[in-house]
Amino acid sequence: MELNKWAVLGGAGALLVCYNLAQPGIMALRNNDEKRPNTNKREAYGPSLDWLDRLAKASENKDDNRVKLDFSVMSSLMVAGLASGFKSQVANLLWMKSDEYWHQGLFTRQVPLMEAVVTLDPQFIDAWSTAGWHWAYNIYADIPMNPDYKKKGDAVIVAAQQDAIDTGLDYLKRGYNMNPDKYRLWFEWGWTRAEKAGFYDEETLQHYRTARSKSDAREIEVTGPDGKPRKEQGLDILGRTIGHLLERIPEFDKALDQYADDLMKATPAQRAALDKAGAAWGRYGTNYPVIVEVWEANKNDPQIAAQIRRLVPEIDDIVAGHAMRNKIAAQPGKDQPVGAYVSITARYMPAWKIMKQGRYEQAKEVLVGVMNANTKYHLQGLDALAKIYEIRGDAPQAIKTQIEDAKKIERESTQDLGLHFLARLYEMAAADAKKKGNLKLEDAYKHLAYETWYRSRTRDALDFYALRNTRVYEAKYGFKTPENVVKQIKESRKGGVPNAAPALPPNVEGYYR
Amino acid sequence: MSPSLQNQSIISARNYAEGVPISPRWRAAQFVLMGLIALVAVWFAIAGYRSPAGDSGKFDNFSPFDLVGFGVLAWAVWLVTPTTWTVAITTFHEAIRRRWMGALLGFAVVMLGVSTFFTWMQPGEEQKFLRDYGIGFTVIITLIAAIFLGVAMTVPDIERRTIFTILSKPINRREYLFGKYLGLMMTLALNLLVMSAIFLLAYAYFVISKEGFAAAWRADGLGVSYNGLGFDLSNLAKALWLHFFNLAIMAAVAMALSQFLTGITAIIIAFVVYFLGQSASYWERLAGGSGESGPVLAPAIRGVVDAVYFVLPRLDRFDVRERIVNDLPVGINYMMKAGSMGLVYAAVLLVVAYFAFSDREF
Numbered sequence: 001m002e003l004n005k006w007a008v009l010g011g012a013g014a015l016l017v018c019y020n021l022a023q024p025g026i027m028a029l030r031n032n033d034e035k036r037p038n039t040n041k042r043e044a045y046g047p048s049l050d051w052l053d054r055l056a057k058a059s060e061n062k063d064d065n066r067v068k069l070d071f072s073v074m075s076s077l078m079v080a081g082l083a084s085g086f087k088s089q090v091a092n093l094l095w096m097k098s099d100e101y102w103h104q105g106l107f108t109r110q111v112p113l114m115e116a117v118v119t120l121d122p123q124f125i126d127a128w129s130t131a132g133w134h135w136a137y138n139i140y141a142d143i144p145m146n147p148d149y150k151k152k153g154d155a156v157i158v159a160a161q162q163d164a165i166d167t168g169l170d171y172l173k174r175g176y177n178m179n180p181d182k183y184r185l186w187f188e189w190g191w192t193r194a195e196k197a198g199f200y201d202e203e204t205l206q207h208y209r210t211a212r213s214k215s216d217a218r219e220i221e222v223t224g225p226d227g228k229p230r231k232e233q234g235l236d237i238l239g240r241t242i243g244h245l246l247e248r249i250p251e252f253d254k255a256l257d258q259y260a261d262d263l264m265k266a267t268p269a270q271r272a273a274l275d276k277a278g279a280a281w282g283r284y285g286t287n288y289p290v291i292v293e294v295w296e297a298n299k300n301d302p303q304i305a306a307q308i309r310r311l312v313p314e315i316d317d318i319v320a321g322h323a324m325r326n327k328i329a330a331q332p333g334k335d336q337p338v339g340a341y342v343s344i345t346a347r348y349m350p351a352w353k354i355m356k357q358g359r360y361e362q363a364k365e366v367l368v369g370v371m372n373a374n375t376k377y378h379l380q381g382l383d384a385l386a387k388i389y390e391i392r393g394d395a396p397q398a399i400k401t402q403i404e405d406a407k408k409i410e411r412e413s414t415q416d417l418g419l420h421f422l423a424r425l426y427e428m429a430a431a432d433a434k435k436k437g438n439l440k441l442e443d444a445y446k447h448l449a450y451e452t453w454y455r456s457r458t459r460d461a462l463d464f465y466a467l468r469n470t471r472v473y474e475a476k477y478g479f480k481t482p483e484n485v486v487k488q489i490k491e492s493r494k495g496g497v498p499n500a501a502p503a504l505p506p507n508v509e510g511y512y513r
Numbered sequence: 514m515s516p517s518l519q520n521q522s523i524i525s526a527r528n529y530a531e532g533v534p535i536s537p538r539w540r541a542a543q544f545v546l547m548g549l550i551a552l553v554a555v556w557f558a559i560a561g562y563r564s565p566a567g568d569s570g571k572f573d574n575f576s577p578f579d580l581v582g583f584g585v586l587a588w589a590v591w592l593v594t595p596t597t598w599t600v601a602i603t604t605f606h607e608a609i610r611r612r613w614m615g616a617l618l619g620f621a622v623v624m625l626g627v628s629t630f631f632t633w634m635q636p637g638e639e640q641k642f643l644r645d646y647g648i649g650f651t652v653i654i655t656l657i658a659a660i661f662l663g664v665a666m667t668v669p670d671i672e673r674r675t676i677f678t679i680l681s682k683p684i685n686r687r688e689y690l691f692g693k694y695l696g697l698m699m700t701l702a703l704n705l706l707v708m709s710a711i712f713l714l715a716y717a718y719f720v721i722s723k724e725g726f727a728a729a730w731r732a733d734g735l736g737v738s739y740n741g742l743g744f745d746l747s748n749l750a751k752a753l754w755l756h757f758f759n760l761a762i763m764a765a766v767a768m769a770l771s772q773f774l775t776g777i778t779a780i781i782i783a784f785v786v787y788f789l790g791q792s793a794s795y796w797e798r799l800a801g802g803s804g805e806s807g808p809v810l811a812p813a814i815r816g817v818v819d820a821v822y823f824v825l826p827r828l829d830r831f832d833v834r835e836r837i838v839n840d841l842p843v844g845i846n847y848m849m850k851a852g853s854m855g856l857v858y859a860a861v862l863l864v865v866a867y868f869a870f871s872d873r874e875f
Contacts (some may be wrong), residue, residue, distance in 0.1 A: 005871060012864035015581065019857045020823055022578035026830055026850050029564075030794070032572040041839045043568050045847055046794060046829065088645035088834075092634055121645075123838040126638060181839070215739070231724075231737075 040180030047122070091121035107138055118175070128175025129188055136168025136196045158471075165197050183214035187238060198468030200249045205242060212238035235333050239263050243340060248465065250421050252344055252352045259344075263337040264328055274328075274338065277321030278345025280314070283381035285406035291315065291385065292322045294392050304391060311384040347378070347414050348421055360429035364505050367425065371418040371501035373407035382406060412497050415459060419500060423452035423469070443477075444511035450479045452502075458489045459500035533683045535594050547587040554583035557849055565844040573846065582853020585860045589691075596684050597692040604696025608662055609703065618704055621654040625711040629719045640737045643719055644749065644837060647712035652756055655705050659760045660783045662700060663767025664776050666693040667870065686871050694768060694863060701760045709753045713746050720745065740840050748836070751843040755831040758855030762826045763787060765862035772869035789821070790828030797822055826858050 030046030098113040114131040117124060143149050143160045150157075169192055176185035190207035193199045211217055220234035239262060246255035260266040266274065280288040291312055296319075298304040309315055325342060329335040347370055355363035369377025382403050389399040430445035450473040456466035473479045492499040553561075562575040593601075608614060628646050632639035667690070670676040679689060721729045723737045732741035766786050770779035789796070796818060830851045833843045 005868060008864055009868050012861045012868075015585070015857050015861045015864070016824070018578045018581040019854055019861065022576055022581070022850070022854050022857075023827065025574045025576045025579065026827075026847075026854065027797075028572040028574055029844075029847050029850070030830070034569045034571045036567060036841060037569055041841055042835075043564070043572075043841070045833050045836055045843075047835050088641075089649050092642070092645075096634075123641060124638065 042180075087120040088124075091117045091124055091127070094120070095124070095127060107134070107142055110134060111139075114171075118171070122175075122178040125175065125179055125182055125184055128171055128179070128185055132168040132172035132175065132185075132188060132192060134168070135171060136165045136192045140164040140168075140196070165192070168192055169197065181214060183211040183217035183238070186211035186214065187217075187241075191241075194245060194465070195462070196464055198464035198466075200245055200465050205245060208238055208242045208245065212236070212242070236263060240336055240340075243337065247340070247344065247417055248420055250348070250417060250424060252348050252421075256341055256344060256349075259337040259341040264334050264341070266328065270324055270328065273321045273324035274341055275321070275345055276314075276317040277325045278342045278349065280318040280321060281342055281346035282350065282378060284312075284385045285379050285382065286409050287385070287402065287406055288318065289322055290392065291388050292319050294388050295319060298391065307391065308388065311387050312381070343413075344417075347410070348417065350377075351421070351425075355425055355428065358432065360425060360432065361505075361508070363425055364422065364429075367418060367422055368502055368505040371411065371414045371422075372503065373410040379406060379410060411499070411501070415498075415500055416456075416463075419452055419456040419459070420465070422502075423449045423456065423466075426452060440512055441508065443513055444508050446473065446477060447479065447511045447513075448506055448508065449473070450477070451482045451485055451506075454482050455485055455489065455500040455502075458486050459498050533594070533596055539595060543590055543593070546590045550583055550587045550590065554580050557583070557846075561849060562846050564846055565842045567842070568844070579850055579853050582849075582856040585853075585856045589856075589860075592687070592691050593695065594688055597688045597695060600684070600689055600692025601695035601699060604666070604693050605699040605703075608696065608700040611662075614658065614662070614700075614704075617654060617658060618707060621650065621704075621708050622711050624650055625708060625715055628712070628715050629722075632719070640719070641838060643716055645834070647716060648749070648752055648756075648834065648837075651705065651708045651712055651753060652759070654708065655701060655756070655760055656763060656787065658704055659697075659701055659763040660767045660780055660787075662697055663764040664771045664779045664783065666697055666768050666771065668771050668776055687867060690768075690867055690870050691863070694764065697764050697768070698761060701764060702757065705753065705757055705760065709750065712753075713749060716749065717742060717746060744840075744842070748840075748843050751848060752833050752837055755833060755843075755848055755851060758852050758859075759828055759831040761855055761859045762790070762828065762862070765859040765866070766826070769862045769866040769869070772866050772873070786826065787828065790826040791832075793822070793825050793827040793829050796825060827854070831855065 027046075030044060032043040032045070034043045035041065036043050094113050094117050098110045098117065101107075101109045101113065111134075114127060114134065117127045118131060121127065140161050143164060144157050149160060169189060172185050172189035172192060176182075176189055179185060186207050190204045190211065193207070194204045217238055218233045218236060219231045222232050239258070243255050243258040243263065246252075246258055260271050260274070264270075277288075280291070284291060291308075295305070295308055295312075295315055298308065312318065325338055328338045348367070351363045351367040351370065354366060366377045368374075373379055375382060385406070386399050386403055389402060394402070426445045426449035430442045430449060433439075433441035433445055450470060453466045453469040453473070456463050457470055460466075470479075489498050489500045558575060558580065562579070563573050564570045625647060628643060628650070631646060632642050634642060667676075670679065680686070717729075720738045720742050723729075729738055729742040732739070732744060738745050763783065763786075767779060767783045770782050773779075774782065833847070836843050
C-alpha cells in the first residue's frame with residue numbers, strides 16, 4: 001500500500017514533467033507573430049508581452065523622456081488587473097479616472113494612467129487614439145505655458161514639444177501595430193505625422209493608403225428608418241486626404257491623378273474636358289459658369305451668340321468642360337474631387353508645367369502673378385467676363401464688384417498652396433543650381449525657399465509642414481527669422497485676411513551672400 | 514502516528530479499499546468511452562493539430578506529450594465506478610441546493626442579462642466592452658464558485674463526522690474523493706452553461722438590435738459583427754469552454770489545499786495560485802528574459818522563478834481573448850492542446866489530494 005501511494009505520487013511528478021514538456025508547443029501558438037495570410041492580424045493566441053521589456057528597462061533610461069511603464073505606474077489596481085485576467089475591466093476603470101483628470105485639467109496625471117490603460121487593454125482603440133492626441137496636441141500646447149519650461153528658453157521648449165509629438169506618434173504606432181485591421185490608428189498616425197510633426201512625405205501617404213485599405217475606413221453610423229443606428233459605407237475621406245496631402249506637398253501631377261483616376265475614375269476624354277473647365281477658371285475666374293449660363297440663355301439669338309463667341313472664342317470648350325464637371329459632380333462623393341481637380345488645373349498647373357521644363361524663373365513669375373491675381377498671368381479674360389455680365393444685364397457697379405471679387409477670391413485662395421508651391425519651386429531651382437555648380441545661386445534659392453516657408457508658417461500657425469521646413473533650414477544653414485516678412489504679414493492681418501504672398505517675384509540676385 | 518496510539522474505532526485508510534463490484538455493462542460503457550477518446554487522440558495526432566483554415570499554420574505542432582491529456586481523460590473514465598458516480602450525483606445535488614450558490618448564480622444571470630445596458634461605459638467600442646464584460650463576469654463568478662465549493666467538498670464531511678458513515682459503506686477513499694471532484698465539476702459545468710447561455714443571448718440581442726436580424730448573421734465585414742453573429746457566438750463559446758479547464762484546475766487546487774489547510778487559508782492560497790497562474794506568461798518571460806531587453810533577472814533569482822514556473826498552473830493558456838478581439842477563429846487544435854494540459858495539471862493536483870487524503874486519520 002505504502003509503495004503504491006508513493007508510486008502514485010511519482011506518477012504525479014511524471015505528469016507534471018509532461019505538463020511542462022508540452023508547454024513549448026502551446027506557447028508556439030500563443031506567441032505566433034505570423035500574420036494571418038492576406039491580413040495584418042497576428043495569429044497569436046496570447047497577448048504581446050513587449051511591455052515587460054519596457055518595464056524591465058524603465059529604470060535604465062532615465063534620460064529618455066518617452067513614457068514607459070514603470071513601477072510607479074503599477075498601482076495595486078493594475079497589478080490586480082494583470083494578475084487576475086480582468087485586464088480589460090481594470091483598464092475601463094483607469095480610463096474613467098483618466099477622463100476625470102482630463103476634466104480637472106490635470107494633463108500630466110493622465111499620462112501614466114493612459115499608459116496603464118493601453119498596456120492592460122491593447123485593443124482599446126480609443127485609449128491609444130486619445131493618448132496619441134493628448135501628447136501631440138494637449139501636452140504640446142501646454143509646454144510653452146509651463147513656468148519651468150519658460151525659464152529654460154525657446155530651444156528647450158521646441159525640443160520638449162518635438163518630444164511630445166514623437167511620444168504621441170509612438171502611441172499611435174504601437175496602437176496600430178496592436179490593432180492592424182482597424183483603419184483609425186493608421187489614419188491618425190498619418191494625420192498627426194503630417195499635420196503636427198509636419199511630414200508631408202511618402203511614409204505618411206503610405207499610412208493613409210494602408211488606412212484606406214481597411215474594411216472599416218468608410219464606415220459611418222446612420223440612423224435607419226426604424227430609428228436604429230446602423231453602419232453604412234460613407235464618403236472616401238481617406239482618398240480625399242491623400243489627394244489633399246499631395247496638393248500640399250505639392251505634387252500636383254500626382255494630386256490630379258489621385259482625384260481623376262482614383263476618386264473620379266475619369267476617362268482620358270473626361271479629364272481633357274475637365275482640363276478645359278480648369279482653363280476657363282484660370283482665364284475668367286471662379287465665376288466662369290456665368291459664361292455658360294449666358295450662352296445657354298442666348299445661343300439661339302444669332303447676334304448675341306456671335307457676340308459671345310467673339311468675346312469667348314473657346315465657348316464650346318467651356319460649355320463642354322463645365323457640363324462634364326457638373327455631370328461628374330452629380331455622382332455621389334465626386335463633387336469635392338472634381339472641384340479640387342478644376343481649381344488646381346486653373347491656378348497651379350500653368351506654373352507647374354513651366355517648372356517641370358526647368359524654367360524656374362518664369363514659373364516663379366507666373367505663380368506670383370496668380371497669387372496676386374495679376375491679369376498678365378491669371379484671369380486674363382476678366383474684361384470679356386465683364387462684357388458677359390453686361391449681356392446678362394448686370395448693372396455697371398455690380399459688374400465692377402464681381403470683377404474685384406473674382407480677383408480677391410483668387411488672391412486669398414491661392415495663399416496656402418501657392419506658398420508651398422513657391423517654396424518647392426525655389427528648392428528645385430536650388431537643386432538645379434547645385435547640379436550646375438552655381439553655389440551662389442543655390443544659396444540664394446535656398447534662402448528664398450526658407451523665406452517662403454516662413455511666410456507660410458507666419459500666415460498659418462497650424463502649418464506645421466512649413467514650420468518643420470523652416471526649422472530644418474535654420475538648423476542646417478543657420479538662417480535667421482526674416483523679420484521684415486513677419487512684420488509685413490502681421491501688418492496685413494489688420495485688413496482682415498492676411499496676405500503672405502510676395503507682392504512681386506523676388507529678385508534672386510538680391511539674395512546673394 | 515504510532516498504530517498503538519490510534520483509536521481503533523476511527524475509520525482508517527484500510528477500510529473498504531475494495532469498493533463494490535462493477536458490472537460488465539458498466540465496464541463496457543467505459544470501454545466505449547475510452548475508445549472514443551482514443552479515436553479523438555488519433556485524429557488529433559494525424560490532422561487535428563493543424564490550425565483553422567485561413568491561418569498560415571507556420572507554428573502548428575504536435576508533441577506526444579499532447580496525448581497525455583487524452584490518457585488522463587481515459588483514466589478518469591476508467592475511475593468512474595458506480596460508487597463514484599453516486600457520490601458525484603449526490604455532491605452535485607448538495608451543491609446546487611446551497612443557498613449562496615443559487616444567489617451567486619442568480620446575481621450572475623441578472624448582471625449578464627442586463628449587460629447591454631452597461632455598454633455606455635465604452636462608447637464606440639460597445640461590442641468589445643460586451644465581450645470583455647461577459648467573459649470577465651462569467652470567469653469571476655465561476656471562479657468564486659470553484660474555489661469556495663472546492664474547499665467545501667471534503668472538509669464539512671470531516672467536521673460533521675459524516676465521513677465516518679460514508680466510509681463505513683462499501684466505498685474507498687479514491688472513489689469518494691474523485692466522486693466529490695466529479696460532482697463539483699458537474700456543478701461548475703451547469704453554472705458555466707447557464708451563464709454562458711445568458712451572456713451569448715445578451716450578446717446576440719445586442720448585435721441584432723444594432724444590425725437587424727438578417728444583417729447580423731452576414732460575414733460582410735460591416736457593422737458590429739464583422740464576421741457574422743454565428744462566428745462571434747462560436748468564438749465566444751469556445752473561449753468559455755476553455756475556461757472550463759481553468760475551473761477544473763482551480764477546483765482541484767481548492768480540493769488539494771483543503772486536505773492540508775483550514776478552509777479560509779485554503780481559499781486565500783487558492784486565489785493566490787489563481788493570480789500566479791494567470792501571470793504564468795509573465796513569469797516565463799521574466800525567467801527567460803527572451804525579449805528585446807535580454808536577460809532581466811540575476812541567475813539566482815532566475816533559478817527561483819524557474820522553479821516556481823515549473824510547478825505553476827499556466828492558467829493564462831485558457832485566455833484566448835487576443836483571438837476574439839481580432840476576430841480570428843479559436844482553433845480546435847489550440848483548444849485540444851490547452852485542454853489536454855488542463856486535464857494533466859488537474860490530475861496532478863487530484864493525485865496530491867489523494868496522497869494526503871488516503872492516509873488521513875479522522
